[in-house]
Amino acid sequence: MGGPMPGELAQGSLAHLVMTTGEPVVIEDMEAETRFTPSAVITDQGVHSGACVPLRGSRDETGILAAFDRVTRAFSPDDVHFLQTMANVIVMAVDRHGKDEEIRHLALHDSLTTLPNRVLLADRLERAIQAFRRSGRAAALLLMDLDGFKEINDTLGHHVGDVVLTRIGARLTEVVRQTDTVARLGGDEFAIVLTDVETGEAERVAVKLLGAVEEPLEVDGMGLRVRASVGIALVPDHGMETSTLLRCADVAMYRAKQLGTGPATYDADFDHHDVRRLALVAELREALETDELVCHYQPIIDLRGRVLTGVEALVRWRHPVLGLIGPDNFVPLAEQTGLIKPLTWWVLRSALSQVRQWEEENHHLAVSVNISARVLHDAELVDRVAQLLRETGVAGEQLELEITESGMMANPGAALETVTRLAALGVRLAIDDFGTGYSSLAYLQRLPVHDLKVDRSFVADMADNSTDASIVRSVIELGHSLGLRVTAIGVENEPTLDLLSELGCDAIQGYLVGVPALPGEVGRAAGAEAAGF
Incomplete structure (x- = not known):
């Protein structure tokens, strides 16, 4: 041999x-x-x-x-x-x-662009920090957000959006050196780690990156112009920890977006005195105490019976000035400011109260609620869930809590204890965004989990991408071998639906079978066959 x-x-x-x-x-x-x-x-x-x-x-x-x-x-x-x-x-x-x-x-790596993902970025950034400790070579973290990308997705479709993201990622890689790292953090957000930088070099590279992004793009015969905002955090000037540098770069990027004059480097002054950010925090705190928050519910369809069996609760903010705000625009703020706990309690109470109301209308539906890593590891979670189940009179089996792989692995021992106590209440547990984290099979077998939710990043293109299809097939087979139900998230077209049916997926969720809706609309659809089949 x-x-x-x-x-x-x-x-x-x-x-x-x-x-x-x-x-x-x-x-x-x-x-x-x-x-x-x-x-x-x-x-x-x-x-x-x-x-x-x-x-x-x-x-x-x-x-x-x-x-x-x-x-x-x-x-x-x-x-x-x-x-x-x-x-x-x-x-x-x-x-x-x-x-x-x-x-x-x-x-x-990111499945769409093949760039390093958030996990690998954190590793590269930590290496850059350690290199500074050893040799004094400075580094920089650049955070980039594409301006107006949501409009491209909403107007031209996710296919065009995916092409734009892939090409932008390739352009960014061409600008930097091989020793640097370009990563996609998710959505339309990219990050770049620059190693061994001189004074002012990060700003110069940021300008080149913006120039590369703003070059005209042609997709399916359409000419597109994309713009971006870049925030810069420097090692060691702005921190010596990954989390600190990410936060500083995020603050700087927000500042760059406000100014619209090019890249912005972190400055403690506009971090501590960001009036709009502070005002939004105060308004969110007030919204929790008034009637400004509302839950919309996205249907979960059983693929065998082709019927509506459950919903996922998705919170919205009816802001008196800004209108209806989606969770992506205020849940991260709640995470950063400690408001995530009261926000989670509000969503749980609202969702369980709605399940009780549907029961009284003879609609038997379960509800899923997302639980962040911070709340999962909060000592109050189990007692609070037990209290809300008692107050609303809802059986534990009608509540499913969605937890992420990364959230569990932050403290596996504590997570196992918490989910075991929740399961004792009858609460169903689902691993959200399965396939993007690091939970081992041995650890997964110990968890009292009922449902695996396949991450939308694998589902979206699986009809055209054999790698994504193979991953989804593997997750379905793994879930079934462990006796778990498997739900695919982000189903948006018939070919994807047909392939999931062929692979034996148990349930689906996505715009093809139902958009997030108000409780009354869901109630009218409950028990009926899902439209579109």
């Missing part, structure tokens, strides 16, 4: 014969052999007899495994069988290594 020597894979060689036929070859007398021409390696070693079997990999013929003897001898069928068994073991090891490398790559 090993790399082939010159001529070993040439037509007429022993290796070529074995790999072409895919069958074992036994040589009793090398000098009398007419099926192939022995290579120089064989003749130089004085080989007289041997047996050779193919290494059949999962994708193609990987190579050959041979046993030779310098004397003439007969290799028995048992000898060949043993050799083939050894070859199979070797192939399994090679395949496993290749799959492990593929899984590792998928875990550390």
Whole structure:
């Protein structure tokens, strides 16, 4: 075994014969052999007899495994069988290594753009920080957000949006050095780690990045212009921890978006005196105490019965001035300011009260509520859920709490204890965005989980992307092997629906079968077959 020597894979060689036929070859007398021409390696070693079997990999013929003897001898069928068994073991090891490398790559890279993801970015940023500690070489973190990208998605569709993101990612990579890192954090947000930077270099690179983004784009015959905002945080000036640098770069990016005059570098003055941000925090706190928040509910459709069996509660803010605000625009603010706990309690109470009302109308629906990592690890969570179930009279089985892989892995032991106590209340548990985190199979088997939710980043393009389809298939098979229900998120077209049905997915959620709606609209649809089937 090993790399082939010159001529070993040439037509007429022993290796070529074995790999072409895919069958074992036994040589009793090398000098009398007419099926192939022995290579120089064989003749130089004085080989007289041997047996050779193919290494059949999962994708193609990987190579050959041979046993030779310098004397003439007969290799028995048992000898060949043993050799083939050894070859199979070797192939399994090679395949496993290749799959492990593929899984590792998928875990550390964005599936759409193939750029490093948030996890790998954090690792690269930490390395840059450590490099400064060792050698004093400064670094910079740049955070970029595409301005108006939502309008491209909403107007031209997600396909066009995906093309834009992929091309922007490629352009950013062309601007920076190979020692730098360009990552996609999700949505339309990118991050760049610059290593070994001189004074003013981060600002100069940021200007080049903006120029690359703003070059005209043509997608499906349409000319598009994209603009971006960039915030800069410097090592060591603005922090020596990954979380601190990300926060500072985010603050700077928000400032750049406000000014609209190019990249902005973090400045503590506009961090502490960001009047609009402080005002929004105060208004959110007030909204929790008044009647400004409302829950919309997105249907969850059972694929076998093709009926509505549950909903996911999604909070909206009816701002008196800004109008209806989606969760992406204020939930992160709640996370950063400690308001996520009262916001979660509000959503739980509202959702459970609505389930009770639907019950009184003879609509039997379960409701799913997202729980952030901070709330999952809060000592008050279990008691608060138990209290709300008692107050609303809703059975625990009608509440499903969605927790993320990353949220669990922040403190696996504490998370296991919390979800075990929640399960004792009858509450169903789902792992949200499954496939994007690092939970091990052994850890997953210990969790009292009922549902796996396949991340929309894998579902969205699975009808056209064989890699995404393979990942979704694997998640479905894994879930079913553990006795779990599998729900696909982000189903937006018929080909995706058909493929999920073919793969045996249990339930779906997405714009194809239902947009988030007010309780009255959901109630009217409850129990009926989902439109569009």
